[in-house]
Amino acid sequence: MKERAGGNMLYVALIAMVAALGGLLFGYDTAVISGAVGFLRDFFDLSPAMTGWAASSALIGCIFGAALAGTLSDRLGRKKTLIFAAVCFFISAVGSAMPRSLTEFVLFRILGGVGVGAASLTSPMYIAEVSPARIRGRMVTVNQFAIVLGMVVVYFVNFFIERHGAGISETWNLNFGWRWMFASESVPALLLFLLLFLVPESPRWLVKMGREKIANGVLTRVDGPAHAEHELREIRTNLAHEGGSLAQLFQPRMRILLIIGISLAILQQVTGINVVLYYAPEIFKDLGADMNAALLQTVAVGLVNMTFTVIALYTVDRFGRKPLMVIGSAGMGLSLLTLGFGFFFRATGAWALIFVLIYIACFAMSLGPVVWVVLSEIFPTRIRGRAMALSTVVLWISCYAVSQTFPIMNDHPVLVDTFNHAFPFWVYAAFCAVTIFVVLRYVPETKGKSLEEIERMWIE
Structure with missing residues (x-):
């Protein structure tokens, strides 16, 4: 830097x-x-x-x-x-x-x-x-x-x-x-x-509250007086254009943005990521591991998650948003299908950890970070904050629904007798297929476009 x-x-x-x-x-x-x-x-x-x-x-x-x-x-x-x-x-x-x-x-x-x-x-x-x-x-x-x-x-x-x-x-x-x-x-x-x-407090909030002198001091310490002067002008301009309401998302030209944003927030969760993150030890125990081994395997899940998140940070601007989401969703779906078949046929062994790690790697380099990137780009500047808040609320509601229903599906006597714990993994695999369709059909590629260009694209 x-x-x-x-x-x-x-x-x-x-x-x-x-x-x-x-x-x-x-x-x-x-x-x-x-x-x-x-x-x-x-x-x-x-x-x-x-x-x-x-x-x-x-x-x-x-x-x-x-x-x-x-x-x-x-x-x-x-x-x-x-x-x-x-x-x-x-x-x-x-x-x-x-x-x-x-x-x-x-x-x-x-x-x-x-x-x-x-x-x-x-x-x-x-x-x-x-x-x-x-x-x-x-x-x-x-x-x-x-x-x-x-x-x-x-x-x-x-x-x-x-x-x-x-x-x-x-x-x-x-x-x-x-x-x-x-x-x-x-x-x-x-x-x-x-x-x-x-x-310090955020300079943008300080300007909004009329404390420009304090904001100028923070910006000067961050990047020098020239930067402070330029940034203060930019903040004043942006604040002057704020004031959009969430109701604007329901206007005919903006409605598709609301559908895309909410769809991506839901699909990021219903493809099962938090089941693996929250219940990984229980999943590994269902496959025959003792508690100590299950927790150790969960550590491997976390390390793979961290490694491929770093990879995503360096590839999202090179390969684009859509290719990463499509490839990642396909890898997640195939991994979940395989895990489901493993449960169904009562197979045990190291293969389960391998496919869980493949699933985590695919999520960490695709839907995990990229959905947040797309959500931060597709909404117009004047309503971005409110639209992001709505999308985040929907995301957490979806996360709750998945986390609440997994133990019920996984331990339901009829489902266990019929599918032996495979059923929830096949459900999440089906949502991976839905994600691929939605991304290919409705989500625009925003790689290399400024926020202003993306906004003009929707207006046109």
Whole structure:
């Protein structure tokens, strides 16, 4: 990163890393359940439906957090909204570790979900608004990487807690191990809370609130006085053109954008990604692995997810959005079909881990990051924030629906007798085929086009 006179790229990088802790907690909070759900089910003696509720309850909070984040960040500022998210994460981590009943556990998980929903919108928004345009893309990708890193970290944490507990007694993990898994999130949550007091507020929000002198100081420190002067003019111009309402998406020319955005948000989830991320140990146990081996295999899932997310960041602008989504969806569908046949014919062995990893790799380099790229590009500037908020809410609703219904489909006596756990994987494979059709038929290729060119394309 080339540094300009008066600018400080190290300062920008440190700000981005602090904000990206919100993304890391996003990944940490959503994936911590993977190692604990089996112990929770046994500890509270849960039915399949209640197991799904325990695993997916945080997603209810995600829906509300995403819906509130836009309003909170506009009224309180991006920084204070992230502080609010950090408080939610911390209280949730402590409370989820000490519930006296399933109801208490669910309430604290919902609170953590509010933090996830708020961070999922606010962290990338804050990074984008602080970073200079020439490195904005790279800085925002730090948040996407942090989300996946948070998942990898918690997979390791869950593995070592379970391994430690198994060495103490047969019942330690059932009574205490899962509690420490949730409590471990309090450490990064507290770190985010403290570090946020050391970073500035978003210059764009400061200008919007009439605090141009403070905004100018932040922009000057970021990239020098010339950049500050230019950026202030750009912010004033953009703010003058804001004010579009979500109702504008229902106008005839814009309606197709709403359909495409919501469709991509739904399809990203109903192709089964969070089933693998949340229930991976249980899936591996169904295929014959013991708990320790299942958690170790889940670590491999996280590492592959992180590796191919990095690959996607370097290929999305080279190969285009549509090719990555089509190829990735095809790979995901074939992997899910194979996993389903493996369950159906009661086959066990290392092959299952291989196809799970192929599925994760295909998602991480396609629907995972690329859907967010497309959503951030296709909506007109004047309504982008509101449209992104709507799409994110729909995405979390879809995520909740998938996470809630998987245990029911996977453990339903009739379905198990007929398909032996294969049924849900074939359902998700079918949605992969739907995704390929939708992308090929309706989603435009936006590679190499400016946001203004994309907007003119829809208007014409």
